[in-house]
Amino acid sequence: MRHDIKPNERAFSTKEVAEELNIATPTVRKYGQILERNGYEFFKDGHRRIFVRSDIESLIALRDTDRPADDTAKDLADLQKERLEGFSETQLATSDTYDSTLQDPHQLREFLLFISNELAASREMNVQLSNNIAELQSTVARLRQDHHAISSGVGNSTQKMNAKIEKMIEQQKTQYETLLQHEQEKNETLQNELQHIRNEQKEVWRSQQRLEESVNKPKGNWDWLLSLFRK
Template sequence: MRHDIQPNERAFSTKEVAEEMEIATTTVRRYGQILERNGYEFFKDGDRRIFVRSDIEALMAIRDTDKSQDDEAKILVDQQEKRLEGYTETQIALSNTYDQSLQDPGQLKDVLSLLANELAASREMNVQLKNDMAHLQTTVSRLQQDHHVISSGVGNFAHKTNSKIDKLTEQQKSQYETLLEQEKEKSEFLQKEILEMREEQKKEWRAQNEFNEQLQMKVKPPQGKLEKILSLFRK
């Protein structure tokens, strides 16, 4: 376990490391995996990596290396092991001589310093966690607002579309009723015209019949004259 964090040393999240290195967060995770599979140790909060300045320098070395990234990772692991040797030895010595350390001001000072470093690291991680939670809450709130805006937009669009459909339907209905009324008026007018034409035709027929009767009366000779004419043919 690592114990090389310095007093008041700042901890960085994956997002902050990505921003500083100007790479994607997925690339930071990939570089971290390359280092870990070669034996590199990170500070962890569960499965979540917590980065300090030395870790960022290691990630930059992986990014900028001209060699194989795994070969560079092995070099960085060796450097980390050498750097941690002093901390490991101090930890073992303190563990084995804990009873005497309380009577030795020098060792007690080392214990307190180690505890202070651990406390500082914990505080930094807590601050980072709070910042991440605040950022997450802001993101969730923004997503909820976006969802509300999108839902409102969809609802307004659907309402406008339905209103347009209703308006077009009403217009078509009105046009159909107008055309139907016009056709009805035309039909009534035609029926009236036909009736008037029939009446005129009847009048003409009556007039013609009266004319024919009058003509027959004028053409038909009187009965007495007709008999005289017939008697002449009998002689």
């Protein structure tokens, strides 16, 4: 069990950690789950995690690692275990912590700020739960209405649905046939263009061949010159 919290240690909620690390709140919970899965311990308020500065540093290390997350989390858990084993519980006696917190105004402000943050987080959670309950109730009422409408008109709805499905199938078939025809026409056009290019290449090659043959003939013979015009 963790016992390394200091008298003036600042505690952070999940939302505050998310804001400080510039990541989403669900991501903070995900990192916490990965760390706990590998043996890391958090302070808990019921099922809710409470973060201290060393926890935030561990989350940063997990966020910025290039290694597999579980490997990094295992190393962080081992480091925490070593730190806890070397920490003296006598330095954190409950009575001393309580007395020093009440006697030091700065520590008292930090403690009150922590309580305020926790209350704000609890209020926010309560508002969210209330909204979720109201939304759930609205959804249930809507589902009941839909069920009644479906039950009363199931026969007519089925017939309409089948007609819509058949219409959609016919439309898709028509679209497919149109696309197929376009592709065939496009393919035929490309084939014609390719054949035309081949013919032009052959003509160019023949012209080059005739020119080479004419150039290789003796200069005193005029037949090669006349042959150019004949061809």
